[in-house]
Each structure stands twice: as C-alpha cells, then as structure tokens.
Amino acid sequence: MAEGVKGEGDVVSGGWGSLSGMAQVFARERPADALVTLQRQNKPRGYMCSSCAWGKPAHPHAFEFCENGAKATLWDLTRDRCTPEFFEAHTLAELRTWQDYDLEMVGRLTEPMRYDATLDTYVRCSWDDAFQGIAAELKAMDPDAAVFYASGKASLEASYLYALMARVYGNNHLPDSSNMCHETTSVGLKKVIGSPVGTCVLEDFAYCDAIFYFGQNPGTNSPRFLHPLQDAVKRGCKIITFNPVREAGLLHFINPQNPLQMLTRTPTELSHMYLQVRPGGDISAIMGLCKHIFARDAADRAQGGEGVLDRAFIAEHTDGLDAFRHAAEAASWDQIEDHSGLSRSDLEAAADVYCAANNVIGVYGMGLTQHVHGSQSIGMLVNLLLLRGNLGRKGAGISPVRGHSNVQGQRTVGISEKPELVPLGRLAEMFAFDPPREKGRTTIEVCEGVRDGAVRAFMSLGGNFVRAIPEREAMESAWRQLSLTVYVATKLNRSHLVHGRVSYLLPCLVRAEADIQRGVPQAVSMEDSFSHIHGSLGHAAPASPHLRSEPSIIAGIADATLPPHPKRPWLTWGADYTRVRTLIEETYPDMFRDYSARMFHKGGFYRGNPARERQWKTSSGKAEFTTPTVATALGIGRAPGRFHLITMRSNDQFNTTIYGFSDRLRGLEGSRAVLLMSPGDIDAQGLVAGETVSVVSDAGDGVAREVGGLTLTAFDLPQGCIGGYYPEMNALMPLWYHDEASKTPAAKGVPVRVRRDTATAVADLMSTSIA
Template sequence: MTKKQIDAEVVHSDSPAGGWGSVRGISRIFAAELDRPSVGKTLMRQNKPGGFMCVSCAWTKPADHHPFEFCENGAKATLWEQTTRRCTPDFFAEHTVTELRGWKDYDLEQQGRLTHPMRYDRRSDTYVPCSWEEAFAEIGRELQSLDPQKTVFYASGRASLETSYLYALFARLYGHNNLPDSSNMCHETTSVGLKKVIGAPVGTVVLSDFKTCDAIFFFGQNTGSNSPRFLHDLQACVRRGVKIVTFNPVREKGLEVFVNPQDMSEMLTGKETVISCQYHQVKAGGDIAALMGLCKQVLAAEETSWRDHNRHVLDVDFIETHTVGFEVFAQKLKQTSWEDIEAASGLSREALAEAAQVYIEAKNVIGIYGMGLTQHFHGFENVATFINLLLMKGNIGREGAGISPVRGHSNVQGQRTVGISEKPELVPLDKLATLFSFEPPREKGMNTVEACEALRRGEVEAFIGLGGNFIRAIPDREAMEAAWTSMRLTVQIATKLNRSHLVNGEVAYLLPCLGRSEEDVQASGPQTVTMEDSLSCIHGSLGKAKPASDQLLSEVAIVAGLAKATLAPNPKVTWDAWVEDYGTIRNLIEQTYPDMFRDFNGRLFTPGGFYRGNSARERQWKTESGKAQFTTPAMLSAIGVGDAPGRYRLITMRSNDQFNTTIYGYSDRLRGIEGTRDVLLINPAEMARAGLEPGQVVSLVSDAEDDVHREVGGLTVTPFSLPDRCVGAYYPEMNPLVPLWYHDQASKTPASKGVPVRILAS
C-alpha cells in the first residue's frame, strides 16, 4: 500500500462479511489447485458427519448442515493442506537454514507440504533426510539422557483427541507435566477464570441456545475473520428479532453486516443483514469499566423497578440460591462513579445505558467473548466481570442463556479435556496410575510463559512441538530466538515449513505428519480421529484424500514412535496396538473420563457431535464455595501500565487472510487493507496530534517501563477507525513488542491486546 493509496479518510471496507468477497477469497487459493480435481470433493466432506473436521476454527458443526459447510478461512485451510506443492529434501539441499530465516512466513509455507523426515546438520547449516527409524532412535537416546523436568512437550490446537491423550501420557510416563499448549497464549484466562467463578473451565452454551435467546452481548471477538460459520447462526438470530450488542475497539465487518454466500437470492441482490443493533468502540483495556457500567445501570433499574412497581429486574431467587458475593459487588457498583467508568471505557454513560436497556429487557442473554477479553494484564477481571453481568439475571445454567468463549484452533479445547495440561489437579492422575501401572508426576508443570522464562534462564534442555509455530507465536520473540539455540534437542512435528523449524537446538529433527483431510490407514484399516468444538461437542473426522507423500506418518504414529524409543517397556502401555486401531485409544479415553465419553466409539459420527456435558450448565457449581461467584474488580482498566504522554495501547489483530500464524495472503479485505501487513492503524485525530501523515513509515517501540529496547519498524501509517490512544497492527509481526512478563496475572496469558508502545517517526 503506497502513500498515494492512503487519503485522509479512514481505511475501511465497503463490502459486508461473506458475499462475493468471500467467494473471491476462496477462489484465489482454489485457482492454484485446479490440477487436483479431488480438492473439490474433499471440501464437500468438510464439517459433515462421516467427513473430516476443519483444521481451522473450533466453531461447532451443526447437525442440519449446509451443502457447503465451510467458510472462507476453513476452505483456505483445507486448500492449503491439499496443495500440490512439495517441500522436499531437494529444497533443503538448496537453502541453508540461515538463509531461510530471512524469508517471510508466507513464502516459507508456500513451499508446500513436507515430504520426508529431516535432521538438522549443523556443519552444512541444512536439513538432510533421514529415516524414521533413525529419527526415533536418536530422539529417544537424547531424551533418555536428559532430566525430564527440563523438557517441554508443546501442543498446538489442531492435534486430535487421540493424539493428545497419547502425547500427555507420554509426557507423564517420561516424568513431567510440562505440557504447554496454544490455549496458554489465547484462552487460558477462560480456563482459569470460568473455573474459579462458575466451576467449569469452558463455556456453558450449546447451539440450540441460539434458537431461544433474546439478546447476545459480544466482547472482543471477531466473528467475520475468526469463526465465519458462526455468522449463519447470528443471521438466524437477527431475523427472529434477537438484539446483538457489540463491544470492540475495532469495528469488525462480520459483526456489522453479512451477506450469506449460501443464499443465492442474497448474493444476487446484495441484500445485507445488519448483525449488531449497537456497536460500541470501547477503549482497549476498557472492558471492565464498560461491564461495570452495564451492571451499575442494571442495579439502578432494579432499585427503581422494585420501588415503583414492586417488580424485580434482577433474578433475586437465583442470586440468593446459587451465588455468593453479590452484596459486596453491588456496593462496589454504587461506589464507582460514572466519571471513572466513562474515562476508563472511552464510552459515554448514555451509550452504556442504551446497551444496558437491551440486557434489562431480554429474558435470555448469551455472552460471547474472544481474546479481546482474555489477552490483557487483568484479563481474569474482564472475564469475571462479564460473568457478574450474566449472574445478575440468572443467565447461566438455563436454556437460551450462558457464557460462550469462542475458541480459535480446531481442538484446542479438546486437548485440555483429555489431559494436555501443566496443572496436575486438572488431570485424573490416580486413574492413569491404575490404568498404566506407574506413578504420574504430581509437580506442577510449565505453561508457555513459564517455559519461555525457564528457557531464558538456561533451564530447558529439550522442546518437542506437536504442530504449531511456537517461536512465531510467543512474546519477546527476538529474545526468545536468541535463547532457543542453547537447548540440546528440538523436535518439530508439522505439515509445512515455518519459522519455528529454523531456530534449532544442538540436535534437531523435523518430522512431517499427515493432514487431517488425508487418509490415515493403519493395520486395522482407515482410522477416524476426533476433536472437541467450542461448544463442548465431540466430532469424528475421517480423512480420505491421498497423502502428500508416502513417507508421512500420522501424529498418533509419531507420538507412539517417540515414546517407544524413549521409555522402558510396560505391559500395560501398548503403543503398537494403539497405533493399529485408534478405537483402542478412545476406549482408554472413555475409561479415564467415563462421565464425558460414555460409549465414545459408538457415538463418533453423531450429527452435530455428542455433548460431553458441563456442570455449570446444570447449575452444579464446582467452585470453592459450591456456588457461582460474584467477584469485585479492584480496577477499571485491564491495562498493566498507566497512561503517559506519548504512550499508546497497541491492539494486535489478525487479517481475514490468515489463521493464527499461518498467512494465506496479503488481502485483509474486511478492513480494506491490501498488499501489505506492515501497517500501523491509528485514527485521524490521533495522527494529527502526533504530527503524522498518512503513508508515513514509522516504528513502534516498547514503552513497558522495563528498560528493554523492543522495536518493530517499517510500518506505514494508515488512518483507521480506532478509539483515542489506541493503535492497531498485525499479529504475529508485533510479538517482539510484547514483554514476556506482560501477561494476565491469574493465567499468564500474554496481554497482546493492550501493549504499551510509542511511535517513533523516521
């Protein structure tokens, strides 16, 4: 994007979410794969019973599916996996690892699917091919020589329940609970926050609730880019009169207007559905204040209604029977001034009163949130205060109401369900001990931030990555890359080349695996894997596409191969039998978690998935008090540092042409930004106050008050609709600006939605 292309008006998109723009986005990727006609057939099986589950977002898969049950990003993810491009040993022979570290993320993944197991050769600075037997044997010898407590087994959010169960078992048989996963970087605040206040670490809503709710409140979630299939359900809600109120610093197109690409009449006429009846651009970090304003208004309405009409607005029976802490919270609301709420939220009292009125008038309310709440220094208070709002009218634990965090990666929630957790209290260790005749480690393991901190201290000797792009996703990237090479062993299990594969320990392996859309044939025949969606439903997934290479192994087989080479034999730990038939792994999951996985193998392809249950939905509060907990926030801002002259709050964001760290292209059409990711988004008034011009190239520098210089340069100043003192830029490019210590205080989730920065003009 050149200076000439940027005028004094804000950059924006005139197109709705969905519509022809979505079709063109898919077509751009699909055009590159026309020589592989089976791709179309593969897409038609996506997210359907008996088909395979998308590797992109974790939004639920409906029983009454559409003919095309995939969105733009889901189609891109499948086409990306089904590419005809191959990253072969010949490619690695032609390029040193040092050279490849200078490539952009997009260009690395454009090399296509990895085809052979590879070993890093330090003398030539290249990857060289090796056999699977060699890789397993050497990795096993290395792990045997190391202290298990100084190893880290990371998992991205895409590995199946079967793989995840075995991976967690491998770690504990080896001797540690160091099992960080991608949830640590996005929704760990949810797991910690919801567990504390309602006793369940995940959302309480199921898909049918959207058919009976009266209002939906959104905080910090970008549906259009991150979970576009959700727009079908939101459109249906709007059409039957549901009011949707959105709080987000960024005006995301998917929560403004939507044209359904599966409705030909809408496509031909351009008829749009307005999604949000109110859209409030809350200041980054101002959600606690906004929620306190809503709650304060609801409490005032209760007092007025009871005084004038002898009628309650609050659900007083629910509050008295099912909650604790309301009186203290109510007193805090009364003591908190509207002036402080307005200053911290960036919203007027009138705007908050208008939003609160929707909540007051609605019988059933669903609360939706994303990383705009979780990725803050005081993210726990964000989540807990949202729960306060819902508890005031009993909107937890009944039909048509509840809390629904929208998860990102396709099985990130499910991995935690079956044991990938650094917290031993969340895992049935006694059952594992009985099933496999060993004593599991009881010490708390390392989460992502703790693993990074230990690595910088020289206390991590080995890292195994089950998918993902860990180095690109973590905070303080430059410092972490510098520390990374001090490790003895690094192992990466992946489908495509990425940045994390290019920063290695002394011994390093790159192990290619099957994709989820590909056929996985073992001794007992084609195998099914499973995953859990955002709404706690379990789905079977059966890939049928031809694998990208005959050298690929499944994730299950790779984990088993590593474990066999590392661990002493145990007659109750039958890795070979588990690889031969994944149904035997599901039997183990059912034995370990009988309440959630009853008749697991018999329910694999239940239309819409089978619901594993949620105690809070049944109003069984597994909290310390035995009741749902009102909390009283001690602050109104979720930002970890105070305001200062020249200091801005950086919001990191994703484009609709990426998923997590995977960059599909350079078209953020839902924001009107084309051809680049090197932009600094800022509103025109702030631009003028800072003396900046549209198109000017600047740097962002950290203003975290820790005397560490962090800088990202080459950013083009781009006018954009954001609140005052807030700027926006793309993830993961901005990760070097996020200090490792700057995280939610309860969960250690990196606070990437309110990073203190300054603008450095050239």
C-alpha cells in the same frame, strides 16, 4: 469520519468477496481431492475442519465451510512439495532470510529429516533413526528439562497419547496454544462458575433475545458463526457489540448460501449497537451496565414492582452479590466513561436492552481476555449474566469463541500443565507408573526456562511456537542453545529454522488425508467450542508415502524412549485409534461413555458441563459474583504520548498462517507492514498518514523493543489505541506482560510509543506460517 479513513464499516463480510478469496487460494494451490473434501467438510462421517473450533450442526448446510475453513483445507491439500532436495539447495541460514509466507509456500513436507550442522541444513533420515535419535537425547537428560508443546489442531487421540507419554517420561510440562490465547478462560471461568469452558451449546443461539459480544471478530476468525448470528437478528435478537475496532463481521453480512442476498447484494445488519470500547476498558463498560441495572432495579422496587434482578436465582445459586452491588453503586460515571471510552447514555441504552431480554448470551474472544487483568474482565461478564439468571438455561449462558479446532479438547483429555486437572490416580492404575505431581510449565514459563537454561529439550506437536510467543528476537537467540528440538509438522515454518543442537523435522498427515494403519482406515475426533465431540474421516490421498499420522509418530517416540511395559503397548495404540478411545473412555467415563459408538452422531455428542445444569464446582458451591480490584484490564495505564497496541489477524490469515496479503474486511491490501491509528491521534502526534513509522516499547523495563518500516494508516479506532498484525508485532510484547491469573500474553493492550522512522529503522515483518 475523514475521507479515506479505513474501518468505517462500509465493507461487507461474506458475499462475493468471500468466494473470491477462496477462489484465489484454490488457483494458487491447485489442490488434489479438494472438491470432494470440501463437500464432506464438517458433516457427519466427514472431515472436521482443521481451522476454528466452531460447532458442527446436526443438520449442516449444503456447504458447511467458511472462507477461512476452505482456505485451510486448500492450503493443506496443496500440490506443492518441500522435499529433501529443497534442503540440499538451501542452508537454514539462508532460509532465515526468507519471509515466512514464502517458507510455507514451498509446500508439504515429505520425509523425516534431521539437522546436519556441517551442512547447516536438514537431511533425509529414516523414521527409526529419528525415533532412536530423539530417544537417546531424552534418556540422557533430566526429565524436568524437556517440554512437550501441542498446538490446538491435534486430535483427541493424539493428545491423549502425547500427554501420557510426557507423564510416563516424568513431567507435566504440557503447555499448548491455549496458554498463548485462551487460558484466561480456563482459569477465570473455573473460579467463578466452576467450569473452565463455556456453558452454551449451538442450539442456544436459536432462543436468545440478546447477545452481548466482547472482543471477537467472527468475520475473520469464525465465519460460520455469522449464520446463527444472522438467523438470530432476523427473528428479533439484538446484538450489542463491544470492540475497539469496527469489524465488518459484526456489521454487515451477505450469506454466500442465500441466492437472493448474493444477487441483490443486500446485507443483514448485525449489531444493534456497536460500542468502540478502549482496550482494557471492558471492566468499566460492564460496570456501567451493571450500575444502571442496579439503579433500574431499585427504582422499580421503590414503585412497588418486583425489580429487574432474578432474586430467586441469585438467592439459590450465587454468592457475593452485596459486595459487588456496593462497588457498582460507588463507581463514578466519570471514571466509567474515562476508562471505557464510552458515554453513559450508550451504556444505559445497552443495559436497557439487557433488562428487556429474557435470554442473554455473553460471547467473547481474546479482545476481552488478553490483558494483564483479563481474568477480572471475565468475572465482570459473568457478574452481568448472573444478575438476571442468564446462566444454566436454554438460550442463555457464556460462550467463549475458541480458535484452534481442538484446543479445548486437548485440555479435556490431559494436555495440561496443571496436575490437579488430570485424574492422575486413574492413570497410575491403568498404566502402572507413578505420575509426576509437580506443576508443569506454561508457555511463558517455558520461555523463561529456555532463556535461563532450565529447559533443554522442546518437542512441538504442530505449531509455530517461536513465532507466536512474545520477545521474538530474544527468544530465537535463546532457542539455539537447546540440546534437542523436535518439530512434528506439515509445512516448513520459521520455528523449524530456529533449532537446537540436535533437531528433527517430522512430517505428518493432515486431517483431510486418509489415515491407514496396518491396512485399516482410522478415524480421529475433536471437541468443538460447545463441548461436543465429533469424529473425522480423511479421504484425500496423502502428500507423500513417507508421512505418518500424529498418533503413530507419538507412539514411535514413546516406544523408543520409555521403558517397555505390558500395560503400555505404544505401537499397538499408534496403529489402532479405537484402542486409544477405549483408554480415554476408561480415564474419563462420565464424559466419554460409548465413545467410539457415538463419535459420528449428527451434531456430535455432548460431553456435559455441570455449570450448564447449575451445578457450580466452585469453592462456595455457588456461582461467584466478583468485585474487580481495577477499573481497566490494562497492566500499564494511559499516559501522554503512550499508545496501547492491539495485535490483530487479517482476513487472509489463521493464527500464524498467512494465506495472502489481503485484509479485505478492513479495506487493507498488499502489505502487512502497516500501523493503524485514528486520524485525531495522527494529527496530535504531528504525523501524516502514509509516512513510515516505528513502534517502540513503552513498558518501562529498560529493554529496547522496536518494529519499524510501518506505513501509517488512518483507521477508525478509539483515541490512544493503535493496531498492528500478529505475529509481526510480537517483538514489542514483554515476556512478563501477561494476565496475572493465567499468564496468557497481554497482546491486546501493549504499551508503546510511535515515532517517525529513521533511515536505520528496518522492519522485521515476516508473514508467518502454520500455527
């Protein structure tokens, strides 16, 4: 690799760099109650981290938080405040010229606000005025015109009330952050194993012999995962990684809680093999693995052996093997190598590891799923696991790594645009109303509805929606035509400045803060990636006496908007979350038995998953082998001069929250206005590392999309692949470029071209705020 090329794997995850990153945020934010909160973080009867959804162990470490989890807590508990006086000094037109990082650095919102068009700013209002004003707008419009979006942080209690409010109001327009990130899992997994979530639990990682790891970066997105990965490697488990980017989090790890490793600076080497697959090439890569497995099986049987397939499992529990086997045998190695970017010898060596392992876990993230044919990539990974019965038993299974801390749980309790996933009949009986049966809008369909005028109101329970979606400039313009926008938030972000005719900004408690309702401390709960439910108690002093909790805000809006009924005492529910948990238990009795009594069990309580018990809720009643119809998950293939952009998050970031400008784990510092490209591609394009370039859309739809002002940076990437930061690069992503089955934006393979910047190219690269 040429000297100065970034991404060579010489950076170590964890270690002193992780501690330094936390210390910098601590010094900047000067948070109150932070040390006590961190001591309780992710522990029984403590505060459950508002960052990622990684599991919470029954026997936690002394410090059961990671660098990003600590940053999220420190960020939430900052001493800085965004008061009404701040808005008196700044119009929204002025604030739209600020970087998003600077907007959020103003601090915590302190009072409810409404938009004043004559002043072009938010002004102080009472909670009652806000509730009545929102209700007046919602009552005046067709219920089908309103959307109720939820970010993945809201608790199970808040999510349940929010979904119920939307359905009593009259629609299933309940998109959430899963639509933008991991909805491909919910659709793809459900089709082939009958479950919309992974089959593994945290303990499985103590018993696996191999982990096949696709398109996920634990060093940045789920650092606590590095502990079980390190433990697995130390006992002999082999990790086979497929990722276009050589991420430090899957190469070298120094455990900050291991004094010997910290003192000697001796890392654990994590990946046994690290295969830099092309974007979208996972389908062909897995096909190559399976092709070799079938060949080994045939050779062994020809010599009188039993073969390497688990024939008993396949016969009893699966359907469709023959068609898939024929497809694998017919696939040419030339095509597999071309689309995957990997050699036959490497794929065969990886398949040999799979065959030698008794227990295999398939782990994946959005690098596998955020493609036009991402659902087929999931089907291929399930195919691989089915061949040797690696589903539905200890130490084996499929494990998608979720992002937001409760994005999976929100779906569990009713945040879904798909009415067939919700027990509407039970809701009708419990709450005396006729729930709407029409399918609601996904994130993409919401954007389409805003653009064409069908959507008139947008309420956001947390999040930075307008910054996180594709077609950023076009969508911001359309957003200003809405009649009503309501933002429930903790800090100011860019979306709050892109408002409707009537707009309210409603400040809420963060999860780490004490939630006192009518003099009684309240607990909330959330679901981790392993389908375990955890209770959370906040203890920190609220940032302002005027803040309300999310359940209280939802109850206030619902009470003001919806017809009164004795079976729907919204304000009572908003003041007593135990009552809400009773409703959840009544709605979902199989999953939430003895809910309040079990929510503080060490390690959480498991809500169950039929697929883990080898009960397949599919159309055939069995786990399904699927035959892919494409060799690559890309929607628009390779062509001369075309690159496929993968959007990435930095080490100093969580979703659209930017903590700073250090991407330590990739060796990048000081700016997010960078474009990563391999040295060979830089030379082939006649460019020079360090110069300024623009990236333009190559989607072929005639729409001009461009991001300029990017410093070209030599980086270890596959040929034809470039990398840039999310959400800054969202402007290049067409709204229609999404997974075919789930409509999840295809952010890991956007077709673009790169050119040397012109004098008029202006970068629209704003470090964005809370997701």
